[in-house]
Amino acid sequence: xxxxxxxxxxxxxxxxxxxxxxxxxxxxxxxxxxxxxxxxxxxxxxxxxxxxxxxxxxxxxxxxxxxxxxxxxxxxxxxxxxxxxxxxxxxxxxxxxxxxxxxxxxxxxxxxxxxxxxxxxxxxxxxxxxxxxxxxxxxxxxxxxxxxxxxxxxxxxxxxxxxxxxxxxxxxxxxxxxxxxxxxxxxxxxxxxxxxxxxxxxxxxxxxxxxxxxxxxxxxxxxxxxxxxxxxxxxxxxxxxxxxxxxxxxxxxxxxxxxxxxxxxxxxxxxxxxxxxxxxxxxxxxxxxxxxxxxxxxxxxxxxxxxxxxxxxxxxxxxxxxxxxxxxxxxxxxxxxxxxxxxxxxxxxxxxxxxxxxxxxxxxxxxxxxxxxxxxxxxxxxxxxxxxxxxxxxxxxxxxxxxxxxxxxxxxxxxxxxx
Numbered sequence: 001x002x003x004x005x006x007x008x009x010x011x012x013x014x015x016x017x018x019x020x021x022x023x024x025x026x027x028x029x030x031x032x033x034x035x036x037x038x039x040x041x042x043x044x045x046x047x048x049x050x051x052x053x054x055x056x057x058x059x060x061x062x063x064x065x066x067x068x069x070x071x072x073x074x075x076x077x078x079x080x081x082x083x084x085x086x087x088x089x090x091x092x093x094x095x096x097x098x099x100x101x102x103x104x105x106x107x108x109x110x111x112x113x114x115x116x117x118x119x120x121x122x123x124x125x126x127x128x129x130x131x132x133x134x135x136x137x138x139x140x141x142x143x144x145x146x147x148x149x150x151x152x153x154x155x156x157x158x159x160x161x162x163x164x165x166x167x168x169x170x171x172x173x174x175x176x177x178x179x180x181x182x183x184x185x186x187x188x189x190x191x192x193x194x195x196x197x198x199x200x201x202x203x204x205x206x207x208x209x210x211x212x213x214x215x216x217x218x219x220x221x222x223x224x225x226x227x228x229x230x231x232x233x234x235x236x237x238x239x240x241x242x243x244x245x246x247x248x249x250x251x252x253x254x255x256x257x258x259x260x261x262x263x264x265x266x267x268x269x270x271x272x273x274x275x276x277x278x279x280x281x282x283x284x285x286x287x288x289x290x291x292x293x294x295x296x297x298x299x300x301x302x303x304x305x306x307x308x309x310x311x312x313x314x315x316x317x318x319x320x321x322x323x324x325x326x327x328x329x330x331x332x333x334x335x336x337x338x339x340x341x342x343x344x345x346x347x348x349x350x351x352x353x354x355x356x357x358x359x360x361x362x363x364x365x366x367x368x369x370x371x372x373x374x375x376x377x378x379x380x381x382x383x384x385x386x387x388x389x390x391x392x393x394x395x396x397x398x399x400x401x402x403x404x405x406x407x408x409x410x411x412x413x414x415x416x417x418x419x
Contacts, residue, residue, distance in 0.1 A: 040385035043394055044092030048148050048379055050337040050402035051096055052182075052281035052360035053158065053229075053251035056083050056305070058101040059364045070123070075131040076293060082363035085134045087378040088153050095154040095402065096377075097250065097419040098124050099365065100180065102161035104196075114171060117164035117266035122180050124155050139179045140413060141406045145295055147398045158227065158250060161187035162194065165215060172218040181409065182225035182250060185212060185239065192241075195232040196316040207351040208242070216242045223416030226271070228252075229283075229360070233262065236269050245415045246277035251360035253344045254280075261287070267351060274352035277411065279404045281360030284343045286369040288362075289336035289344065291373045293369070296334055303327060339372030342386040345400060354396050358405045359383075 034042065059081055060070040072078045077086040088326065099118045106112040128135040138144035138154035147154040157178070162185040165171045174184070186194040190204040193212035205212065216239055219226050226247040228236040240247055255264035265273070265280055273280060286293040306313065307323050346358040363370070363377060373382045380401075387397050 004347040017240060018168050036385045036388045037128055037381075039388050040381040040383075041092075043388075043397060044381040047092075047394075047398040048094045048145065048402040048406075049092055049359070050094060050144070050156075050405055051363070051377070052248065052358060053099055053160075053283075053365065054083055054096045054361065054363045054377075055079065055099045055101060055365035056096070056363075057098050057124055060123065061120060070127075073203040074127065075134050082361075082376040084377075085131070085153060087376050091376075091378040091380045092154065092381060093377045094148045095138060096157055097156045097158045097182065097360075100124075100157060100159040100164070101365075102159065102164050102187070104161065104163070104187050104191070107161075107163045107189065107191050109156070111166065113161070113163040114166050117159055117175070118178070121157060121180070123181075124157065128155055134403070139181065141402040141410050144406075156181055158182040158184065158225075160184045160230075161191065162212075162215060163187075163191045165193070167192060167211070169214060169218050171383065172215060172224065173222055176222040180224060182227045182248060183215075183219060184227040184229050184250060185231055185235070187230050196230055197232050198230070199262050203232060203234070205235070207232065207238040213238070213242055220244050220412070221416060222379060223413050225412050229265065229318050233266065233269060236265070237272060238400075239277055240269075240272050242276065243276065245412045246279070247273060248278055248358075248408055249273065249280045251281055251283045251362045253283045254347045256347055257289065257340075257344065258287075258291055258294055264288055270348060270351055271357075277356075277408065279356055280360045281358040281405065282341055282348075283366070284336075284341055284361040284363070284370055284374050285366030286340075286371055287332070287366070289340040289371060290334070291333045293336060296331075299331075300324070300327060333369070335369065336371035338371055338379075338382050339386055340371060341374060341383055342390060345387065346390070354399055355404055355407070357400055358402075359400065 063071050065071045074084045076272050078084045102113045102116055128137050136147040136152040136154055138147055138156045143152045152298055157180045159180050162183050171220045187195045188198045190196050193215050194208050195205050216226055220243060226239055226243050227250045228239050228247055229249045229252045249265055252265045255261060255266045258264050270280055287297060308320055313319055345357050373379060384397055
């Protein structure tokens with residue numbers, strides 16, 4: 001799990017019937033006579049859905065058994081988490097950018113970030129090998145499309161936290177060879193590459209470090225997408241300017257709706273990113289979607305601090321967890337709704353056009369803060385329904401679902417190949 005705020009860290013501590021195979025491209029376009037809900041379900045089975053950020057690998061890593069193997073089998077329906085194969089099939093889901101998440105705590109331990117990244121890539125590859133009829137790795141857009149035609153859910157790879165590169169540009173090539181196709185340059189703290197949005201104190205680099213600028217150039221050279229989610233505004237601005245190809249924000253929403261929440265992207269930076277051909281992939285976490293949930297987080301944080309200080313408790317104390325559980329029962333969180341995700345898509349489209357928005361749910365990363373109507377990978381059709389009701393064409397929704405991020409991915413591939 002990847003906490004987005006101090007409160008959410010505590011929050012996370014506390015807290016198939018559809019066929020979808022090689023014939024899916026033959027599914028007819030949904031007739032306009034259908035109601036939007038049915039059209040959404042049909043469309044989800046017809047188009048390729050690619051999600052820019054799913055945190056399955058680290059969730060499984062946190063619960064390894066004594067033999068070092070995952071204790072959950074995501075090829076079957078699982079009791080926990082937001083992703084498994086049956087639910088993916090139900091939702092018409094095709095391409096998961098599996099997050100190779102590297103906690104910021106490892107940044108002070110030489111070699112630890114790269115080692116964890118390699119082990120998580122190993123895990124994802126093994127899951128795919130163990131269920132070859134259900135999953136397959138996707139190292140290119142072509143492979144992702146072919147896997148879909150063959151009825152398989154694709155695993156693409158994105159490293160979340162460039163600390164995995166350590167201090168060596170050679171590791172950029174190493175991870176490209178391992179199949180990594182985007183790298184989020186930093187995470188919750190400044191690292192050797194970039195300043196982070198969550199670090200509200202003194203910035204280490206005032207954007208990208210000198211090494212970070214070399215990393216962007218090397219990612220362009222080998223064919224890895226630059227991901228600017230989690231970066232400070234200055235770092236985003238510099239990464240967009242430096243990159244010779246479009247960049248993505250793999251799991252960020254619009255700051256327009258959450259003033260002061262720097263993890264989201266400002267209108268200015270959405271315009272800059274789009275001007276270079278990039279894509280903002282909307283995060284489904286309630287904190288990313290509504291000011292009401294951000295206000296609620298502050299309210300809970302204040303209550304926890306008051307309770308803890310009065311009793312001299314550390315943040316991880318059992319009494320804190322009990323207090324939180326009671327507080328949440330008595331003060332239910334104002335969770336966002338699927339319509340709020342559509343609002344963020346609307347905002348990007350109105351600001352810069354249909355070609356610059358995608359989906360980056362953060363499933364398995366934002367825990368119980370997911371919106372009503374978008375609780376797991378089976379529920380993408382609910383979002384399609386809302387978009388259809390708002391007048392989006394099926395061609396528009398196909399761009400949002402995968403077309404836009406595929407375009408960037410192909411552009412980065414072509415640049416690296418010298419085409």
